[in-house]
Every structure is written in structure tokens, then in C-alpha cells.
Amino acid sequence: MATDTQGPDRRRRKRRGPGLALLVLLLSLLGHVAFVGMLLLLSYIEVHLPGGEKRPTRPPSAVSMRPLTSDQWAKNRGQSKPAKSQVTERPRAQEKKEEKKKDEQRPNGQVVDVAKGNDEKAPDAKYLAEHDNKVQKETRAKEQTPFYRNAMPQKTAPQNREGVGHESEQPPKIAGNNGVGSDDQPMSPGNHKPAFEVPDAHRKQEIALKPEKDNSGIGPQVANRNESDEVKGNSKRLNIQPGSGQGETEGSNGRAGQPGLATLMPSQAVMDKIIGAAPNDHLQDAEEGDGTLLNTREWKYASFFNRVKQSVGMHWDPNAELRHRDPTGTIYSGKDRYTLVNVTLDQKGMVQEIHVEKSSGLDFLDMEAVASFERAQPFPNPPVGLLDGDSTVRFSFGFFLEMGGGPRMRLFRGSN
Numbered sequence: 001m002a003t004d005t006q007g008p009d010r011r012r013r014k015r016r017g018p019g020l021a022l023l024v025l026l027l028s029l030l031g032h033v034a035f036v037g038m039l040l041l042l043s044y045i046e047v048h049l050p051g052g053e054k055r056p057t058r059p060p061s062a063v064s065m066r067p068l069t070s071d072q073w074a075k076n077r078g079q080s081k082p083a084k085s086q087v088t089e090r091p092r093a094q095e096k097k098e099e100k101k102k103d104e105q106r107p108n109g110q111v112v113d114v115a116k117g118n119d120e121k122a123p124d125a126k127y128l129a130e131h132d133n134k135v136q137k138e139t140r141a142k143e144q145t146p147f148y149r150n151a152m153p154q155k156t157a158p159q160n161r162e163g164v165g166h167e168s169e170q171p172p173k174i175a176g177n178n179g180v181g182s183d184d185q186p187m188s189p190g191n192h193k194p195a196f197e198v199p200d201a202h203r204k205q206e207i208a209l210k211p212e213k214d215n216s217g218i219g220p221q222v223a224n225r226n227e228s229d230e231v232k233g234n235s236k237r238l239n240i241q242p243g244s245g246q247g248e249t250e251g252s253n254g255r256a257g258q259p260g261l262a263t264l265m266p267s268q269a270v271m272d273k274i275i276g277a278a279p280n281d282h283l284q285d286a287e288e289g290d291g292t293l294l295n296t297r298e299w300k301y302a303s304f305f306n307r308v309k310q311s312v313g314m315h316w317d318p319n320a321e322l323r324h325r326d327p328t329g330t331i332y333s334g335k336d337r338y339t340l341v342n343v344t345l346d347q348k349g350m351v352q353e354i355h356v357e358k359s360s361g362l363d364f365l366d367m368e369a370v371a372s373f374e375r376a377q378p379f380p381n382p383p384v385g386l387l388d389g390d391s392t393v394r395f396s397f398g399f400f401l402e403m404g405g406g407p408r409m410r411l412f413r414g415s416n
Contacts, residue, residue: 107299113151113279113306114294122295129296130303139289141278146313151306152276153291179254187254197235204228279306280313282400301383305395308379316372318401321364337362337401339369345393349379352392360401369399 068076109128117133125134141154150156179187206227278292286294318337326332340358345351351373356366386393 107297109297110281111299111302111305111309112281112283112294112296113302113309114292114296115150115152115276117296122297125295125297127294127296128299128302129294130298130306131296132298133294133296135293135295137289137293138283138286138295139291139293140281140283140286141290141292142288144278144280144292146280146310146316148277148279148310150276151279153278153293155277156275175259176255176257177259179252179256181253182255183252184255185252187252189251195239195241197237197239198231198233199236199238200233201228201231203230279309282398301386304379304381304383304386308376309397311376311379312372312397315375316368316399318365318368318399321368325364332362333403335361336403337365339366339399341369341373341397341399343373343395343397345379345382347382347387347391349377349382351377357396360399365399365401372399373397 107128109126112127112129114127114129114133117129117131119132120134121132122134125132143155145155177184177186204225204227207222207225209222209224281292283292283294286292322329322332337360338358339356339360341354342357343351344353354370354373356370359366382393388394
């Protein structure tokens with residue numbers, strides 16, 4: 001029998017185990033509370049001054065990031081010489097800055113699209129164009145259109161020459177082979193053989209019966225027929241068709257025109273580049289004349305706005321909206337309509353913002369003006385000198401609908 005000499009001590013340790021763990025937990029909680037209170041007290045002492053005044057704190061400021069230039073990057077890396085790319089990057093940045101400085105004073109005036117001028121400066125010119133021009137009297141053409149390729153004083157469509165009648169003018173000759181059709185093969189009648197197919201027919205005897213007066217004969221009625229001889233055919237059917245037999249050759253009508261001559265008539269694409277017309281600029285101060293002749297000042301960015309105006313003109317159709325809402329022309333006729341919009345383009349030529357500054361009084365015409373810009377975008381390659389600080393181009397654009405006349409446009413730079 002074994003004797004346990006350590007029994008009472010072990011039982012004593014078991015009774016003290018739970019109380020000791022609880023005491024350790026309470027002490028740790030008190031330590032954490034004291035640490036947090038000390039942190040709060042230090043932050044309070046740091047913010048408030050001894051006199052009770054609150055210490056001023058700096059407000060948060062915005063932080064912006066910008067790329068380093070080549071010389072700054074070389075300096076940070078401890079290089080004494082500038083990087084090689086600096087030689088090519090510095091002139092470009094300098095050119096952009098100089099171009100922006102030159103363009104800070106942007107001219108005010110209406111941008112027009114006209115033919116190349118005489119490069120003479122007019123002191124009273126109020127129109128901006130791609131070239132300088134000076135005229136004795138400003139006029140606008142009677143016939144204007146948004147569908148043009150080259151801006152000209154008037155339409156340059158082919159006209160009849162004086163002293164030469166229509167009968168004496170020979171039409172342009174085209175290449176051909178003296179034919180009458182549109183086939184490149186020579187004109188030939190061809191060898192057409194007819195098809196003739198007849199089936200076999202047996203010999204038939206003549207039948208001639210006299211009908212009875214009272215139609216009281218017994219048996220079926222038989223119709224009279226003539227006698228026929230036996231025919232030995234070449235088929236089991238009857239087929240008579242000219243020009244479908246074997247061994248025939250197909251003919252040709254040839255091509256109209258004379259051989260050895262090239263086509264002298266230009267294509268439609270070439271005619272579009274040659275033919276010019278007067279653009280539909282709204283020139284309210286110019287009198288109507290035979291052509292559009294204006295005093296203009298040269299502005300290097302006028303070509304971009306002329307492209308914008310030409311693209312918008314291809315998509316603006318106010319007459320369709322009027323015909324839809326006023327088919328008889330008795331509701332909205334008798335009053336000219338003018339819509340002025342402010343347009344903002346991004347650096348890619350996409351419409352960023354557009355709103356109506358002056359309404360025409362008809363909401364559907366205002367909506368058509370806005371929609372025409374959205375349909376005509378993008379307007380590629382906006383010049384760098386036109387971009388503002390936020391990389392946008394802002395300008396004003398006017399849509400003028402003359403009742404009894406035609407649609408006109410007015411494009412000019414607004415205040416930025």
C-alpha cells in the first residue's frame with residue numbers, strides 16, 4: 001500500500017488556481033485602461049496650451065502630383081550633365097509656351113469660310129478667315145449652301161459658254177468597241193440553233209358520225225376526227241424553242257464607244273473637289289450680290305472652325321423638323337429663328353458640354369441645333385493654341401433660319 005505524502009499541497013494548489021487567473025486578468029485590464037487614459041491625456045495637453053487656449057492646427061492641404069523633367073530626374077540621381085532627352089524635350093515645351101503666349105490675345109469676330117483673298121489688310125475687317133482680304137464693297141452671294149467642298153464667292157458648276165450652242169458641243173467620247181451595250185467582248189450576233197423535239201404519233205383513221213336528231217343513241221358520244229399518218233419523233237415530249245440547242249455560241253452587244261480612247265468624264269469624287277460654292281455664313285450686315293466678297297483678317301485657327309462648321313452643316317436639317325410640325329407653313333412662318341449655343345470640346349474633338357445660350361423660341365429647333373453637333377462629332381485635331389488650362393476649346397455657334405430664305409450659320413469666338 002502506497003502513501004501520498006504530497007496530497008494536501010496539491011489540493012491546496014488546485015483551490016488557488018481559478019482565483020489567481022482572475023487576478024491576473026483584472027490586472028491586465030487595469031493596465032490597458034491606464035495606458036489609454038495616458039494617451040488621451042497627452043493628446044489633450046498637446047492640443048491645449050497651459051493658459052486654456054487651444055493651440056492652432058494646420059488645415060489639411062491638397063497634394064498634387066506632377067512628372068519630373070529630364071534635368072530634375074538627372075539631378076535627383078546625382079548626374080552632373082542633363083539627360084540626352086532634354087535636348088529634344090525642352091524646345092517642344094518652349095514652343096508650346098510661346099505659342100500659348102502669342103494666342104493669349106484671341107481676336108474677336110465672326111469666323112467665315114471664303115475663297116483665298118488678295119493678302120491685303122483691311123483696317124476695318126470684322127471677319128476672321130484663313131487669309132487677309134480687302135474689297136471695295138462687302139456682298140454676300142444669293143445662293144449659299146452648307147454642302148460644299150471648296151469655299152468660293154459663288155457656285156462654280158459647269159456653265160454654258162457664250163457663243164457656243166448645245167448642238168455644236170460634242171459629248172465626251174468614252175472607250176469602247178463600237179458596240180451598243182456594256183460588254184467588253186466584241187459585238188457579234190452569235191450562232192443560235194433552235195431546239196425541236198417531237199414525240200411519236202400513231203396513225204389515226206377518220207371518224208365521221210352524224211348526230212341523231214333526238215339524241216337517243218345508245219353508248220357514249222364520240223367526236224369526229226380527221227385521218228393522220230404515223231410520225232416518228234425524237235423525244236417523248238413536244239418542245240419547240242429557238243436558240244437553246246447544242247453547239248451554239250452566245251453573241252455580244254459590245255461596249256458603246258470608240259476603241260483606243262480613254263474616259264474623259266471625271267468621277268463624282270473629282271467633281272466634288274473641283275466644284276465650289278458659297279458657304280452658308282450668316283452675314284447680316286452684308287448686302288446681297290453676285291458673290292460673297294468680304295474684308296477679312298487672317299487667323300491661323302480659322303481653318304479648324306471652318307471644318308467644324310462644314311461638318312455641322314452636313315447634319316443640321318431644320319426644315320425637316322418644320323415640315324413635321326407645320327406641314328402647311330401657317331403656324332411658324334413669317335418669323336426668322338436664331339439659336340445660339342455654347343460649345344465645349346475636349347482635346348480629342350469630342351463634345352464635352354453644349355447648352356443653349358439664346359433660344360429661337362421653338363424648342364424643337366433648339367434641340368435640332370444641339371443634336372447636329374452631337375451627330376457631327378468628333379472634330380479631329382483641335383490646335384494646341386486653342387486649348388485652355390483644362391484642355392478644352394470653348395466657342396459660340398449660331399444657327400440662323402431665315403423664313404423664306406434658307407438656313408444660315410454663324411460661328412465666332414466667345415469670351416473664355
